[in-house]
Amino acid sequence: MVVIDPAAFARRQVRAQLTPLGCVVLELSGSEPEPVIRRQLQRARVVLAEPAPWGRDAGRWLAVLKAMNPGATLVVCTALTTRAAVVAYRQAGAADVVAKPWQPARLQAAVRRALAARGPAGGLDPRAGRGAATSPGGESPGRACLEAGPVQGETGGTEEPCGQA
Structure with missing residues (x-):
């Protein structure tokens, strides 16, 4: 699982709250070079992302992340949860939107659903012919x-x- 959030404390919170589920969490700030982000996302089953730093381009940024690994389930964790923003996240491919500050049980439930939707680790990539x-x-x-x-x-x-x- 990859967590992309510019706030280090938020990434640490996600790691701590998902450890009981047995999740391996790789933390990225989102400011890494694109090849680094692409490499890590290609290995992920679930991607948790905070799109707020990208402002009006958040939907486009999420769509780019989703395109890097269409098989990964995208979950958005953000404080920006207006109706228009949530619609943009969903159109970009987000399976779920968790509002910050989140309750640990809500975050865990979203990740459980994302893992269930993705299937077992090492599953077949639908893009591979x-x-x-x-x-x-x-x-x-x-x-x-x-x-x-x-x-x-x-x-x-x-x-x-x-x-x-």
Whole structure:
């Protein structure tokens, strides 16, 4: 799972609140170079994003994120929840909008739904014509888990179970 929010404290809150669900959370500020964001999003099953810093371009920015990994479920976490903004988020591909400040149970429920919609980790990528696996190394998800076992987290944190990113 990838969390994109310019506020470090918000990213830490998301990480702390989703750890009980067994989620591996990679934090991005949104100011990283596009190739870095693209690489991390291509591995994600769920993307939580705060679009407010992009103002009127928030819908376009979310659509770009969604295009980087159409198979990932996009969840928006923002304080900007006017009707027009929510419609723009939905049109950009957001599956859910969680208002800030969020209740931990509401955030967890949104992520549970997003994970259920996405299916099991390492599932087949619908964009791949020959059913290529979406695991980070491109190998079959089963083989990757059997050979790799626990892997060191992307941010150098605790070990994460294979296939949870």
